Amino acid sequence: MTKVKIPLAKPYIDQKDINGVIETLKSGWLSCGPKITRFENSFAQYITRENAVAVSSGTAGLHLAVKSLNLKPGDEIVTTSLSFIASANCLLYENIKPVFVDVQENSFNIDPTKIEEKITNKTKAILVVHLFGQSADMDPIIKMAKGYNLYLIEDACQGIGSSYKGQKTGSLGDISVFAFYPNKQITTGEGGMVTTDSKQVSKQLKMLRNQGRDPASQKIDHQVLGYNYRMDEMSASLGITQLDKIEWIVKQRQALAQLYHRHLSKIPKIILPKVKDDRTHSWFVYIARVLKNRDQIINNLSKKGIQTRAYLPAIHLQKPYRDKFGFQKGNFPTAEKLASQSIALPFYIGLEENDIQYIAQTLKKSL
Numbered sequence: 001m002t003k004v005k006i007p008l009a010k011p012y013i014d015q016k017d018i019n020g021v022i023e024t025l026k027s028g029w030l031s032c033g034p035k036i037t038r039f040e041n042s043f044a045q046y047i048t049r050e051n052a053v054a055v056s057s058g059t060a061g062l063h064l065a066v067k068s069l070n071l072k073p074g075d076e077i078v079t080t081s082l083s084f085i086a087s088a089n090c091l092l093y094e095n096i097k098p099v100f101v102d103v104q105e106n107s108f109n110i111d112p113t114k115i116e117e118k119i120t121n122k123t124k125a126i127l128v129v130h131l132f133g134q135s136a137d138m139d140p141i142i143k144m145a146k147g148y149n150l151y152l153i154e155d156a157c158q159g160i161g162s163s164y165k166g167q168k169t170g171s172l173g174d175i176s177v178f179a180f181y182p183n184k185q186i187t188t189g190e191g192g193m194v195t196t197d198s199k200q201v202s203k204q205l206k207m208l209r210n211q212g213r214d215p216a217s218q219k220i221d222h223q224v225l226g227y228n229y230r231m232d233e234m235s236a237s238l239g240i241t242q243l244d245k246i247e248w249i250v251k252q253r254q255a256l257a258q259l260y261h262r263h264l265s266k267i268p269k270i271i272l273p274k275v276k277d278d279r280t281h282s283w284f285v286y287i288a289r290v291l292k293n294r295d296q297i298i299n300n301l302s303k304k305g306i307q308t309r310a311y312l313p314a315i316h317l318q319k320p321y322r323d324k325f326g327f328q329k330g331n332f333p334t335a336e337k338l339a340s341q342s343i344a345l346p347f348y349i350g351l352e353e354n355d356i357q358y359i360a361q362t363l364k365k366s367l
């Protein structure tokens with residue numbers, strides 16, 4: 001194994017993050033304390049939603065978001081075939097049938113022109129994902145959800161800090177979910193957040209994350225079957241100080257994307273990510289495409305100490321989905337093509353221009 005010189009991702013942690021966590025540890029209040037409330041309040045304000053509910057992961061948040069719709073087993077939710085698997089697993093947890101839609105080649109996001117043909121009388125919601133940090137085409141999707149009286153769930157786990165026509169990603173659905181795993185734009189270690197304007201849904205989420213207990217009651221009184229999906233205070237502390245610098249973080253990531261663009265656009269046979277005119281990109285990852293030999297290129301880069309990854313595989317071709325629903329190669333051709341061509345390149349604050357130059361040169365030689 002060659003030593004990794006340039007890793008794929010790295011969290012950005014500064015002294016304020018460290019001081020905050022130390023303060024929390026010294027306070028002795030490690031769960032269900034003041035930092036959760038503070039993080040939730042500042043998050044809701046930042047996203048411009050009435051309520052934010054912190055949870056233990058993005059996956060837990062997605063599960064609760066689906067649960068909060070009170071659907072029946074066999075109901076359907078229309079969603080994208082190209083995403084991190086959690087955005088569809090959350091449907092399977094509740095026996096909801098995922099109805100996949102192919103993606104747009106130029107954005108990797110769900111193709112709004114292919115949604116309508118998938119809507120049946122069992123369809124209850126659209127779950128849209130803002131992949132890689134760029135918002136999906138929201139206007140036609142919102143129109144469709146309104147027209148067919150469907151809930152709109154946003155998986156904004158990769159989308160914090162981006163916007164669509166001036167509105168924050170994660171403020172456009174009935175309910176939206178964020179994630180703070182260490183490779184995301186901001187991190188709490190493990191953690192997630194659900195945002196909604198509905199007071200009632202917010203109350204239900206708080207109950208579900210804490211074993212079904214009524215948040216207003218002092219008694220140990222379980223109203224519904226709940227979970228332990230709580231975020232702890234150390235994570236919430238990190239969330240507060242990370243969110244404080246979100247705008248700076250996004251600017252740094254945008255600058256890195258520009259540097260990549262400058263160095264990679266001179267190389268033929270490589271397809272670069274596109275930012276659509278009516279939105280801003282917050283760059284969860286930087287994805288380049290090659291027309292062939294993707295896996296070999298990843299190996300070559302690895303031998304030169306550059307960590308990259310095939311990102312992402314199409315969900316419908318993963319074993320649990322093939323086994324349960326009988327999906328096959330060819331079902332969603334654009335998602336499959338993109339999944340076979342894309343490479344996530346190293347992307348984190350602290351990556352230098354000469355690193356990017358080295359990555360570009362090595363990539364060029366491997367093509």
Ligand SMILES: *Cc1c(COP(=O)(O)O)cnc(C)c1O
Pocket residue numbers: 057058059060083084086087129155157158179180181190191192
């Ligand atoms: C990261 C991510 C999640 C899940 O978040 P975890 O915190 O890892 O559970 C869900 N959906 C998408 C699109 C993600 O990128």
